[in-house]
Amino acid sequence: MPVRLYLSHVGKSFTMHLQGGTTIPVVSGVDFSVGEGECVVLGGPSGAGKSSILKMIYGNYRCDQGQILVTVGDEIVNVADSEPRKILQLRKDVIGYVSQFLRVIPRVPAVEVVAEPLILQGADEGKALARARDLLTRLNVPERLWGLPPATFSGGEQQRVNIARGFIAHYPLLLLDEPTASLDAANRAVVVELVAEKKQDGVAMVGILHDQDVRDRISDRIVDVTAFRAEAA
Amino acid sequence: MTDFFSDDPLLQVNGVTRYYGDRIGCRNVSFQLWPGEVLAIVGESGSGKTTLLNCLSTRLAPTAGAIEYRMRDGAMRNLYQLGEAERRLLMRTDWGFVHQNAADGLRMTVSAGANVGERLMAVGDRHYGHIRETATDWLGRVEIEADRIDDDPRSFSGGMRQRLQIARNLVTHPRLVFMDEPTGGLDVSVQARLLDLLRRLVADLGLSVVIVTHDLAVARLLSHRIMVMRHGEVIETGLTDQVLDDPREPYTQLLVSSILQV
The missing domain is CATH 3.40.50.300 (P-loop containing nucleotide triphosphate hydrolases)
Known part of the structure; x- marks a missing residue:
């Protein structure tokens, strides 16, 4: 199984200048890899640094130490020292992020919010919108909502719009940040199916999933993040 | 992109x-x-x-x-x-320059259409019909009703003035x-x-x-x-x-x- 993602000696701390420069260590010595078609779930209690690891892989948090290597075609890119432009390019074509929180953009209808990543990858707009409608149907978002901006949707509806947006495009590496939190059983089952389809397509995935049932069904391996606990200096 | x-x-x-x-x-x-x-x-x-x-x-x-x-x-x-x-x-x-105060970027005493058309004339467009057509198109793109084309921006709200300023800037691509x-x-x-x-x-x-x-x-x-x-x-x-x-x-x-x- 070819390696898609490799974290080598990754470390992260936050320095809180507004609190007298206190340094809060998050993780250190993070070392694991993820292969094509594999779903690795990060384990450990809240506050262990799971979310910070995911955000560093996406380039959303800076990585202080180590390397985050992603295989892109026959090239290996280190996210930890990439220029902003390079990270944006990776986010367009290589690394996807599914979270439970939708960042609402004023006036854009739900179906376009969902279709956007696929259109940005160069897909035909009509086909992308058709695929968006298909995903919204599968995730049980009522059709009457598709043409409306999600700002006024319920939390659960926004979450499902965001899941559809996260799964619509093909990214060789997909990060799952508690996508099933607070979903009902029927929609959890849809997410499990979507993940299985991504595995079939060879997508490497790293996830945070507190739901035991979903975790058992989709994870190929659990990486215990408490092993990477950083000690306060 | x-x-x-x-x-x-x-x-x-x-x-x-x-x-x-x-x-x-x-x-x-x-x-x-x-x-x-x-x-x-x-x-x-x-x-x-x-x-x-x-x-x-x-x-x-x-x-x-x-x-x-x-x-x-x-x-x-x-x-x-x-x-x-x-x-x-x-x-x-x-280039374009969009000012915070739209009055700094617009000519307040000429019509909305002329505000947009002026930059086209600056790049050599002399055909009145074409200038007016392009101006109308750009007013539409910034969501200003076509029937306001002959009004001057003094009669526009702050938001409309700002949208007009944007059209004026973008018309020359x-x-x-x-x-x-x-x-x-x-x-x-x-x-x-x-x-x-x-x-x-x-x-x-x-x-x-x-x-x-x-x-x-x-x-x-x-x-x-x-x-x-x-x-x-x-x-x-x-x-x-x-x-x-x-x-x-x-x-x-x-x-x-x-x-x-x-």
Whole structure:
């Protein structure tokens, strides 16, 4: 199984200048890899640094130490020292992020919010919108909502719009940040199916999933993040 | 979007410094801007962001430093070594400048249609029918009703004036647009509409933008990259969501933590 993602000696701390420069260590010595078609779930209690690891892989948090290597075609890119432009390019074509929180953009209808990543990858707009409608149907978002901006949707509806947006495009590496939190059983089952389809397509995935049932069904391996606990200096 | 990942910057800024007497406006600012990239300059009043914007747009000569721009023929030219005629042509055609106060960027006593058409005439369009048709099209794109084309902007609301100013700037298909607090002083609902419009136009036209704002929400929605300024210097720069979600400098942390949550 070819390696898609490799974290080598990754470390992260936050320095809180507004609190007298206190340094809060998050993780250190993070070392694991993820292969094509594999779903690795990060384990450990809240506050262990799971979310910070995911955000560093996406380039959303800076990585202080180590390397985050992603295989892109026959090239290996280190996210930890990439220029902003390079990270944006990776986010367009290589690394996807599914979270439970939708960042609402004023006036854009739900179906376009969902279709956007696929259109940005160069897909035909009509086909992308058709695929968006298909995903919204599968995730049980009522059709009457598709043409409306999600700002006024319920939390659960926004979450499902965001899941559809996260799964619509093909990214060789997909990060799952508690996508099933607070979903009902029927929609959890849809997410499990979507993940299985991504595995079939060879997508490497790293996830945070507190739901035991979903975790058992989709994870190929659990990486215990408490092993990477950083000690306060 | 493809241009965005090219290796050739559109704007190359090296060590730009501007003093007002012995007071610092901005000091030693260097960066590159790529085609299709939106760069937000944030910081509080007096941090030097408007001074920098004015230096970049040749409205204020820097005391030191160089600013190079890639002309349409692909050659990099030092902006302050251009002849006056060349510089004016650049400002009227290849560039736009959106002022915070729309009255500074519009001619308030001529009609909306003429405000848009004027820039077309500046690039040599002389056909009245064509100018009017293009002006009508652009008013539509910024959501101004066609029947307002003969009204002058004094009768427009603040939001409409700002949208008209944007149409006036974009009609010549510029490659680079400077914006100085384009949503400042507008009601929030008017702001949201303007931001959405700007976001779409910038993406559709593949514009490069340097936008000065003190509103971090505006920066998050519109920009790819942020430069944080304080006391005339750039203190932190990076990918927009990285700087806002993982700010490193004390002052940036203060700015981010000062946002009111709604």
